[in-house]
Amino acid sequence: MSKLKLATAWLDGCSGCHMSFLDMDERLLELAELVDLVYSPIVDVKQYPDEVDIALVEGAVSSVDDEKKIRKIRAHTRTLVAMGDCAVTGNVPSMRNPIGPQAILERAYLENVTAQAQIPCMIVPKLLPIVRPIHEFVKVDVFLPGCPPSADTFHAALTALIQGAPLDISALTRFGA
Amino acid sequence: MSQTITIDPVTRLEGHGKITIQLNREGEVEDAHFHVTQVRGFERFSEGRPFYEMPSLMARICGICPVSHLIASAKACEAIMSVRIPHTAAQLRRMLNLAQMVQSHALSFFYLSSPDLLLGMESDPAARNLFGVAAAKPELGRAGVGLRRFGQTIIESLGSKRIHPGWVVPGGVTEPLSAEKRDAILALLPEAYANIKLALGWYKQIAEKFRQEIEVFANFPSLFLGLINEDESIEFTDGALRLIDAEGAIVADGITASEFTQVIGEAVEPYSYTKFAYYKPLGYPQGSYRVGPLARLNIAKSMGTPLADAELAEFKQLAAGPVQSSFYFHHARLVDMLYGIEKIEQILSDPLILDKHVRATAGVNRPEGAGQAEAPRGTLMHHYKVDENGKITWANLVIATGQNNHAMNQGVLQAAKHFVKNGKFTEGILNRVEAVVRTFDPCLSCSSHAVGQMPLVLSLLSADGKVLDRVVRS
Numbered sequence: 221m222s223k224l225k226l227a228t229a230w231l232d233g234c235s236g237c238h239m240s241f242l243d244m245d246e247r248l249l250e251l252a253e254l255v256d257l258v259y260s261p262i263v264d265v266k267q268y269p270d271e272v273d274i275a276l277v278e279g280a281v282s283s284v285d286d287e288k289k290i291r292k293i294r295a296h297t298r299t300l301v302a303m304g305d306c307a308v309t310g311n312v313p314s315m316r317n318p319i320g321p322q323a324i325l326e327r328a329y330l331e332n333v334t335a336q337a338q339i340p341c342m343i344v345p346k347l348l349p350i351v352r353p354i355h356e357f358v359k360v361d362v363f364l365p366g367c368p369p370s371a372d373t374f375h376a377a378l379t380a381l382i383q384g385a386p387l388d389i390s391a392l393t394r395f396g397a
Numbered sequence: 398m399s400q401t402i403t404i405d406p407v408t409r410l411e412g413h414g415k416i417t418i419q420l421n422r423e424g425e426v427e428d429a430h431f432h433v434t435q436v437r438g439f440e441r442f443s444e445g446r447p448f449y450e451m452p453s454l455m456a457r458i459c460g461i462c463p464v465s466h467l468i469a470s471a472k473a474c475e476a477i478m479s480v481r482i483p484h485t486a487a488q489l490r491r492m493l494n495l496a497q498m499v500q501s502h503a504l505s506f507f508y509l510s511s512p513d514l515l516l517g518m519e520s521d522p523a524a525r526n527l528f529g530v531a532a533a534k535p536e537l538g539r540a541g542v543g544l545r546r547f548g549q550t551i552i553e554s555l556g557s558k559r560i561h562p563g564w565v566v567p568g569g570v571t572e573p574l575s576a577e578k579r580d581a582i583l584a585l586l587p588e589a590y591a592n593i594k595l596a597l598g599w600y601k602q603i604a605e606k607f608r609q610e611i612e613v614f615a616n617f618p619s620l621f622l623g624l625i626n627e628d629e630s631i632e633f634t635d636g637a638l639r640l641i642d643a644e645g646a647i648v649a650d651g652i653t654a655s656e657f658t659q660v661i662g663e664a665v666e667p668y669s670y671t672k673f674a675y676y677k678p679l680g681y682p683q684g685s686y687r688v689g690p691l692a693r694l695n696i697a698k699s700m701g702t703p704l705a706d707a708e709l710a711e712f713k714q715l716a717a718g719p720v721q722s723s724f725y726f727h728h729a730r731l732v733d734m735l736y737g738i739e740k741i742e743q744i745l746s747d748p749l750i751l752d753k754h755v756r757a758t759a760g761v762n763r764p765e766g767a768g769q770a771e772a773p774r775g776t777l778m779h780h781y782k783v784d785e786n787g788k789i790t791w792a793n794l795v796i797a798t799g800q801n802n803h804a805m806n807q808g809v810l811q812a813a814k815h816f817v818k819n820g821k822f823t824e825g826i827l828n829r830v831e832a833v834v835r836t837f838d839p840c841l842s843c844s845s846h847a848v849g850q851m852p853l854v855l856s857l858l859s860a861d862g863k864v865l866d867r868v869v870r871s
């Protein structure tokens with residue numbers, strides 16, 4: 221059997237879910253014998269591959285870039301996992317929703333500065349008016365809540381997904397875990 | 398014809414970043430930028446929330462260095478409460494902060510940068526990652542995983558969670574240390590010492606191979622900022638800030654958190670969501686400075702632990718004054734880690750370390766408070782204002798990546814000018830430009846606390862700023 225292709229991606233999150241994934245420690249090296257990590261912030265691949273078996277996605281969708289990324293990921297992935305509370309519910313990034321992006325940008329770049337006050341506009345992506353969880357944009361196959369889900373949760377969930385075994389998420393994790 | 402090279406995203410980096418390089422008609426590098434592309438709004442959406450919620454909310458800025466945010470935030474809250482936390486609480490928080498520094502440095506050095514150092518800047522990108530390192534030199538890969546596990550295990554043992562522990566609160570910590578946990582941490586030390594010694598020995602053997610990179614990886618005079626104790630030894634959690642110049646002379650000293658915002662300003666550039674910090678009396682960009690492991694070792698006169706002191710003496714031999722090349726961030730990071738392990742051992746032998754009194758309580762006694770700490774990648778400052786009920790009315794944060802932002806941009810330009818000639822570049826050359834940014838270990842989630850994410854893209858622009866080409870490596 222050829223190795224499964226695993227991807228991890230990062231939208232608007234704090235990277236804590238990725239860090240918890242790395243917290244599998246030595247088990248991560250063992251996992252690498254069963255799957256190829258074909259796309260991730262920790263490997264040098266710049267473009268999302270055509271066919272990915274399992275993708276773990278951290279963070280909510282909050283900019284036009286995030287939206288493009290998640291649509292691309294969905295189109296090329298068999299099993300899409302919303303990893304962590306930000307991806308599942310919007311969590312902390314969505315706390316800006318009642319305020320709106322303009323007020324956020326003004327506070328950061330016009331008010332709390334001492335030189336060259338201006339709102340960045342070159343290359344940087346535009347913010348969406350409302351931050352939303354992944355499933356409001358594309359179909360999600362597995363929801364893995366937690367802020368972040370623990371390394372043991374990752375290990376149990378990935379082992380089940382790789383073997384095609386049944387997966388009882390509620391036994392592993394919960395919101396805010 | 399002029400061109401633009403774009404690297405998007407910059408990989409093996411803690412967050413979303415892009416690099417753009419502008420070439421002129423002759424194909425020479427005209428300008429280059431590092432862009433951060435994420436924005437989040439913590440400064441704004443924390444308004445109206447109770448101040449005692451701030452540490453655990455602010456920790457969610459960053460999953461790599463949540464402990465630094467917990468500590469800087471708790472200290473800002475303690476300034477509002479006007480309390481001094483119990484000695485044991487201060488020691489336990491110091492240990493937590495050092496454990497985080499060790500794990501975060503392990504991530505930076507082994508998971509993100511060692512593939513370049515071991516396998517080569519131009520090696521096959523498909524294997525240029527932690528798994529490639531573990532295959533080519535298993536003992537090095539395992540040392541890295543082991544050192545990261547060491548730090549994370551201590552955080553879990555103290556705070557009952559590896560990431561975003563709720564244990565640090567305004568006034569101290571929620572639970573004292575037990576004798577069992579102390580002994581469990583002590584038992585981790587021998588393996589940690591063996592791992593860091595292996596890494597230091599290996600790094601010193603290979604560093605000479607990177608003469609070219611040492612020359613052009615953000616190698617220029619600058620100011621440096623970092624925390625020290627009164628006896629001029631290195632400090633991560635308490636102490637006060639010192640700013641030195643490129644010759645090592647003191648520019649400003651004894652800067653407390655409440656003075657921080659009086660002397661440090663922040664500028665905005667149109668191409669990045671991360672702001673640019675500078676020393677106000679010198680203006681922007683002349684007052685730009687560097688923070689982090691390199692700055693700390695340039696500033697500290699001693700480490701205060703025997704093995705790290707010997708390493709510091711050796712490090713200081715690299716240059717007559719402050720060490721200028723950002724390539725040496727890697728070296729400094731390893732010395733920091735050795736110090737962290739030794740210092741944790743020292744803290745555990747404190748006769749009061751198991752004391753049960755670990756939290757001070759008080760209400761709002763001041764309308765404003767600031768706290769500072771050293772995050773693994775450099776100085777971090779949180780500043781809050783509250784109303785009489787303790788609700789946040791205003792918040793500002795200055796994070797390490799913003800303080801290194803100007804140097805990173807200049808470093809990218811310096812390396813691009815050196816390596817990109819006649820408009821020609823290879824994947825390996827672009828990887829070298831990315832590697833400049835990796836030396837700083839910028840935390841893009843942190844630096845975008847204000848508004849967004851930091852993507853790293855390499856674009857080639859014409860002299861008038863038009864994007865001419867965008868190279869996306871696959």
Ligand code: SF4
Nearest residue numbers: 233234236304305306
């Ligand atoms: S769920 Fe929690 S740990 Fe994961 S990205 Fe969001 S804030 Fe960070």
